[in-house]
Amino acid sequence: MSPRFTGGGRVVAALVALLAAAIGLGACGSGSSGQSTAAGSTTAGSGSTAKPVHVINVNVPPNAPYSSAWKLGTEQAAKDLGNVTTEWLAPSDLNNPGPDLAQLGRAAVAKHPDAIIFANYLPDAQGPGIRAAVKAGIAVWEANGGGQFNWERDGALGFFGADERQSGEQSGRLLAQAGVHKGLCVNHVPGNPGTEARCAGFADALAAAGADSKVLTIPSSDSSNPTAVTQDIKGALKADGAVDGVYTLGSDIAEFALKALDDSGEAGKVEIGTSDLSVPVLKDVRDGKLLFAIDQQTYLQGYLSVVAAVEWARYGLRPIGVVATGPLPIMQQDAARVLALQSSGVRGAG
Amino acid sequence: MRAERHEQLRRPVDAPRGRRPVAHALGSRSARAVLRPEFGAFVGTVLIYLFFVAAAGGSGFVTLNGTASWLNVAAELGIVALPLSLLMIAGEFDLSIGSIIAGSSLVVSIAVTRYGVPLGAAVALALALAGLVGLLNGIVTVKTGLPSFIVTLATYLSVAGLTLGFARLLTGTTQVSLEASGPLHDAFTVTVGQFGIAIVWWLALAILASWILTRTRFGNWVLATGGDLETARSAGVPIHRVKVLLFVGTAMGAALLGVLQTMEYNGGDASRGQSYVFNSIIAVVIGGVLLHGGYGSAVGVCFGAMTYGLVSIGVFYTGWNTDWVQLFLGVLLLAAVLGNNFFRKLATRAR
Numbered sequence: 001m002s003p004r005f006t007g008g009g010r011v012v013a014a015l016v017a018l019l020a021a022a023i024g025l026g027a028c029g030s031g032s033s034g035q036s037t038a039a040g041s042t043t044a045g046s047g048s049t050a051k052p053v054h055v056i057n058v059n060v061p062p063n064a065p066y067s068s069a070w071k072l073g074t075e076q077a078a079k080d081l082g083n084v085t086t087e088w089l090a091p092s093d094l095n096n097p098g099p100d101l102a103q104l105g106r107a108a109v110a111k112h113p114d115a116i117i118f119a120n121y122l123p124d125a126q127g128p129g130i131r132a133a134v135k136a137g138i139a140v141w142e143a144n145g146g147g148q149f150n151w152e153r154d155g156a157l158g159f160f161g162a163d164e165r166q167s168g169e170q171s172g173r174l175l176a177q178a179g180v181h182k183g184l185c186v187n188h189v190p191g192n193p194g195t196e197a198r199c200a201g202f203a204d205a206l207a208a209a210g211a212d213s214k215v216l217t218i219p220s221s222d223s224s225n226p227t228a229v230t231q232d233i234k235g236a237l238k239a240d241g242a243v244d245g246v247y248t249l250g251s252d253i254a255e256f257a258l259k260a261l262d263d264s265g266e267a268g269k270v271e272i273g274t275s276d277l278s279v280p281v282l283k284d285v286r287d288g289k290l291l292f293a294i295d296q297q298t299y300l301q302g303y304l305s306v307v308a309a310v311e312w313a314r315y316g317l318r319p320i321g322v323v324a325t326g327p328l329p330i331m332q333q334d335a336a337r338v339l340a341l342q343s344s345g346v347r348g349a350g
Numbered sequence: 351m352r353a354e355r356h357e358q359l360r361r362p363v364d365a366p367r368g369r370r371p372v373a374h375a376l377g378s379r380s381a382r383a384v385l386r387p388e389f390g391a392f393v394g395t396v397l398i399y400l401f402f403v404a405a406a407g408g409s410g411f412v413t414l415n416g417t418a419s420w421l422n423v424a425a426e427l428g429i430v431a432l433p434l435s436l437l438m439i440a441g442e443f444d445l446s447i448g449s450i451i452a453g454s455s456l457v458v459s460i461a462v463t464r465y466g467v468p469l470g471a472a473v474a475l476a477l478a479l480a481g482l483v484g485l486l487n488g489i490v491t492v493k494t495g496l497p498s499f500i501v502t503l504a505t506y507l508s509v510a511g512l513t514l515g516f517a518r519l520l521t522g523t524t525q526v527s528l529e530a531s532g533p534l535h536d537a538f539t540v541t542v543g544q545f546g547i548a549i550v551w552w553l554a555l556a557i558l559a560s561w562i563l564t565r566t567r568f569g570n571w572v573l574a575t576g577g578d579l580e581t582a583r584s585a586g587v588p589i590h591r592v593k594v595l596l597f598v599g600t601a602m603g604a605a606l607l608g609v610l611q612t613m614e615y616n617g618g619d620a621s622r623g624q625s626y627v628f629n630s631i632i633a634v635v636i637g638g639v640l641l642h643g644g645y646g647s648a649v650g651v652c653f654g655a656m657t658y659g660l661v662s663i664g665v666f667y668t669g670w671n672t673d674w675v676q677l678f679l680g681v682l683l684l685a686a687v688l689g690n691n692f693f694r695k696l697a698t699r700a701r
Contacts, residue, residue, distance in 0.1 A: 061514075062514070062518065062524070063514050063524050063620050063621050064524060064621060065523060065524060065525050068518060068522070068523055068524045069523075071518075072522055092507075092511075190673075215672070215673070216666075216672050217672035217673055217675055218672075219662075219675050219676045219679060220625075220676075221625045221628070221629065221662070221676070221679065222625060222662060223625070224448075224621055224622055224623060224624040224625045225423075225426075225622070225623070225625045225626070225629075226611060226614070226615045226619075226622070227422055227423050227426050227548075227611070227614070228423050228625070228662060228663070231419040231420065231422065231423055231663045231666070232662075232663065232666045233666075234419055234666075235409070235411075235416075235419060235663055235664075235665075235666030235667040236666045236669075236672070238409045238410045238411075238416070238667060239406070239409040239666065239667050239668065239669035240669055251525075252525065252615075252619065255615070255616075256615075263415070263418075263544055264415065265415075278525060278527070279527055280527055280616065280617070
């Protein structure tokens with residue numbers, strides 16, 4: 001302490017210190033801050049006097065267009081409603097999804113938010129955690145994945161999402177209507193219940209129309225390499241000349257399939273449709289290169305699920321049962337309009 | 351024996367041109383083996399190719415188009431594997447190349463589409479940032495003495511996080527489309543028939559890597575650093591500088607592939623490149639580089655990349671049920687490495 005501090009000086013110093021501490025504490029308590037969990041992040045809408053609501057999403061990492069759009073939806077809803085904090089808890093990768101998602105579910109319950117929205121991809125692994133959340137008195141919604149069949153049993157208040165199997169069935173129907181006799185479902189995430197359900201629905205719809213189908217598995221060692229995926233699809237098309245319809249499960253995979261088709265000189269002989277959107281995919285649908293794109297509208301899943309959670313917490317209002325956000329098929333005549341309305345991130349890739 | 355090794359390591363500095371200086375550095379018996387490390391890899395590649403001709407011949411595998419299929423994959427793998435092979439010969443690993451591929455693809459795409467940066471400057475920026483990551487890898491590894499496996503694993507995670515975080519912060523998405531044109535774009539995307547220009551880049555890098563390894567003093571240093579670190583150090587080889595430069599080279603090689611794929615596929619993607627983390631090490635090892643370093647050749651690594659390309663694409667031409675595709679990949683790769691090993695031992699014993 002400097003010898004120049006007199007009694008009065010000490011009081012002033014103490015007041016300044018107290019003021020600084022108050023400002024510091026105040027800054028910590030509000031605003032949006034990136035939370036540094038394995039992958040947690042927070043958004044807070046401000047400027048409203050409504051009761052503050054805390055919503056946690058337990059989901060997959062936002063490193064793919066569909067999950068990135070989903071997260072955007074939750075963040076936008078928080079901003080639009082005001083005084084809402086949303087968190088996105090996800091593992092840092094999907095190498096061990098069942099245990100990781102179950103663990104994050106437990107972490108979410110421990111934080112005791114107003115609501116938890118579970119993306120229930122792996123019901124066997126995640127189910128117990130979801131039921132525990134319900135028991136702990138937290139409002140629970142399920143979204144996407146296998147949740148459609150389990151939400152009621154788990155005690156959730158509702159479900160937001162598109163049925164994966166239905167997406168596959170719709171694709172199969174659309175390709176069959178276009179005259180396809182043998183369809184190929186390109187599964188670039190083998191073993192994932194969502195993609196497996198899509199391919200299963202696809203096969204059912206084609207069988208019902210009297211057509212044949214098979215699945216092309218892209219190994220995980222190739223799936224992040226565009227050249228390998230393109231060449232894999234090309235090889236498969238060359239090895240089986242009877243295939244005249246292709247259904248891909250990702251917007252980038254659709255682009256690779258188109259390239260494979262061009263490379264193998266079979267353009268025009270094979271119809272391609274895909275799940276999930278991107279700007280290049282929409283352009284290709286508009287130009288007739290792709291037959292259709294099916295949108296599961298994950299942005300809406302994120303947005304509407306947060307709205308439901310907030311309205312329930314504030315006013316006791318909620319939608320009843322399943323809110324189907326998809327599948328929405330986008331055909332050539334719809335593509336131009338969707339493109340005109342496309343703003344970055346809302347439908348996936350920009 | 352140790353004094354003799356010291357002498358031999360000093361001599362490469364003055365070794366006459368035209369004679370392989372490496373031979374002097376490592377003694378005559380090892381020299382003959384080093385002269386043909388690619389023989390085993392070459393035989394492995396041929397055997398695998400013949401296998402697929404038999405199993406997939408009817409589906410167009412042997413046509414020009416079919417050959418382009420696997421050669422394009424091999425070329426892109428080779429671009430990453432060649433600089434990595436020099437690093438592995440020096441005894442270090444780099445796991446961060448996967449994230450660098452994704453990161454550089456987004457740096458280019460976002461810089462051009464969101465900030466109006468000209469394509470050339472964006473590519474230069476991506477390469478420079480990658481060089482910095484390599485520098486970080488190298489400096490941390492040599493200063494702390496930690497295994498490069500751990501250091502580059504940490505960089506892998508960090509760069510992946512930075513890539514995703516910045517992508518979503520700046521654009522709200524994880525895939526950014528880029529429609530570019532012009533001579534720089536063509537330099538990465540021109541094709542002759544189905545054969546991509548990546549093949550030219552790959553061959554150029556192979557010639558460069560081979561020349562560095564066999565005809566320059568730096569190449570001797572690389573082999574010496576990997577062969578016996580303490581001997582190299584006491585013989586005056588600047589082992590730290592060698593390692594840091596190799597880390598920078600590896601990172602920039604990864605960025606080069608990232609840029610190439612960005613042009614080829616019209617955009618960047620945060621999830622790209624992860625398979626290269628292990629595929630590149632596989633290609634390098636099949637190519638005859640020992641996991642503990644000190645031994646290897648660029649030509650061998652080219653054959654390693656070709657073997658991997660053949661195996662991973664060939665299985666799809668066979669028409670086999672793809673549910674089992676990863677089993678086929680594992681078995682065929684093991685067969686390739688065993689064949690490679692067998693013939694390499696045969697070649698060294700015959701001398």
